[in-house]
Amino acid sequence: MKRIAFVVALVLTVAAGAAAQAPYYQDKTIRIVAGYGAGSVDDAWTRLIARFLAKHIPGNPKMIVQNMPGAGAMIAANYVYKVAKPDGLTLGGIRSGLYFDQLVGRKEVQFDWTKFTWLGSPTQVEQIIYMRANTPYKTIHDVRKAAVPPKCGATGTSSTGYYTGNLLEETLGAKFITLTGYKDGPEVELAVEREEVQCRGISVETLFGREPLISWFKNGFVRVLVQTGKKRDPRLPDVPTIWELMNEYKTPESARRLATIILAVGAFGRPYVSTPGLAPERAKILQAAFNQTLADPDFQSQAKERKLDIDPVAGDELAKLAREVISQPPEVIERMKRLLEK
Numbered sequence: 001m002k003r004i005a006f007v008v009a010l011v012l013t014v015a016a017g018a019a020a021q022a023p024y025y026q027d028k029t030i031r032i033v034a035g036y037g038a039g040s041v042d043d044a045w046t047r048l049i050a051r052f053l054a055k056h057i058p059g060n061p062k063m064i065v066q067n068m069p070g071a072g073a074m075i076a077a078n079y080v081y082k083v084a085k086p087d088g089l090t091l092g093g094i095r096s097g098l099y100f101d102q103l104v105g106r107k108e109v110q111f112d113w114t115k116f117t118w119l120g121s122p123t124q125v126e127q128i129i130y131m132r133a134n135t136p137y138k139t140i141h142d143v144r145k146a147a148v149p150p151k152c153g154a155t156g157t158s159s160t161g162y163y164t165g166n167l168l169e170e171t172l173g174a175k176f177i178t179l180t181g182y183k184d185g186p187e188v189e190l191a192v193e194r195e196e197v198q199c200r201g202i203s204v205e206t207l208f209g210r211e212p213l214i215s216w217f218k219n220g221f222v223r224v225l226v227q228t229g230k231k232r233d234p235r236l237p238d239v240p241t242i243w244e245l246m247n248e249y250k251t252p253e254s255a256r257r258l259a260t261i262i263l264a265v266g267a268f269g270r271p272y273v274s275t276p277g278l279a280p281e282r283a284k285i286l287q288a289a290f291n292q293t294l295a296d297p298d299f300q301s302q303a304k305e306r307k308l309d310i311d312p313v314a315g316d317e318l319a320k321l322a323r324e325v326i327s328q329p330p331e332v333i334e335r336m337k338r339l340l341e342k
Helices: 002-021 041-056 071-083 098-103 140-145 160-172 185-193 204-209 213-218 242-248 253-262 280-295 297-305 315-326 330-340
Strands: 029-034 062-067 090-093 117-121 127-132 151-153 177-179 199-203 222-227 272-274
Touching: 029 041, 029 071, 041 062, 041 090, 041 204, 041 280, 041 297, 071 090, 071 098, 071 272, 098 315, 098 330, 117 280, 117 315, 127 160, 127 204, 127 213, 140 160, 140 222, 151 160, 151 185, 160 177, 160 199, 160 242, 160 253, 160 330, 185 199, 199 204, 204 213, 213 222, 222 242, 242 253, 253 330, 272 280, 280 297, 280 315
Parallel strands: 029 062, 029 090, 151 177, 151 199
Antiparallel strands: 090 272, 117 272, 127 199, 127 222
8 A cells, every 4th residue: 555655656746846837838829919910011020930849849839920000119118018928928110200199298108017927029210101103292391381381191109100200290390280099000001091081100120021001112102201210211122211401491409309219119119018027037938939930031022022111129139228218307208298298
């Protein structure tokens, strides 16, 4: 009888040891909450990352993507920060400009930008403003002189279309009227087709990365008025940068400093996060898997096929940048409030 009890105890001990050594993510499912609609470039990145991320996580968990668009990805960011459990099973694909909303104290913000667990970004992005070609606004100079400003569409106050237009007014005197509340990028493009709006701010990657924008630009349905990079994108050699235009119009130094802070959003790229308070060992697993995914040759090949430009930023770099952009003096925050609340 004692021998049987000993054998049973031994078996249970071995089984317990095996269970203890099993990877945390084994037989689990990771959900990526995507703060944008299906069909967008952000969504294309998220679904491609979801296909490869699991194989770089010990335990090879299942991956699912849940689209949660709205308010420029603020709904998704609030969900990941406030609702999701800090167990490493919920990730978020959010918008890089959401820190603006925290800085200016918008009541809808339920997160602290500095406390997300930052996984990384697959790319860094520069922005452009495109305009329907059948409008009288052929250049940014035409917008400056216009008696009636053009109307642009945007998903929310953290989106490219919103803050880029306001920044151009602040730095160049080019006024845009921006209508917000569209669910996602494709809905804004439908509004452009219907001539409900005439323009939109998007990333250079989006312009050259998906339809109908590829065809619109190629066929001359839209033209690009300005780009935010320090240098002109080789694909847009005739489009001036905001920095060139600020020199031309002798923009004051205070407005230039504001532009520098606002355009730091490009370094955040298309960020991926997890919940605050995530155990450090799980954060390291996810961050390492994210980096390995972006370095995976098969992933890179498929990104190239989809015209997605890989220019990665590691999670620890994003965490540092998050602290830097949130730590602004009161006078800068006041200028941002004036810019973003126009």
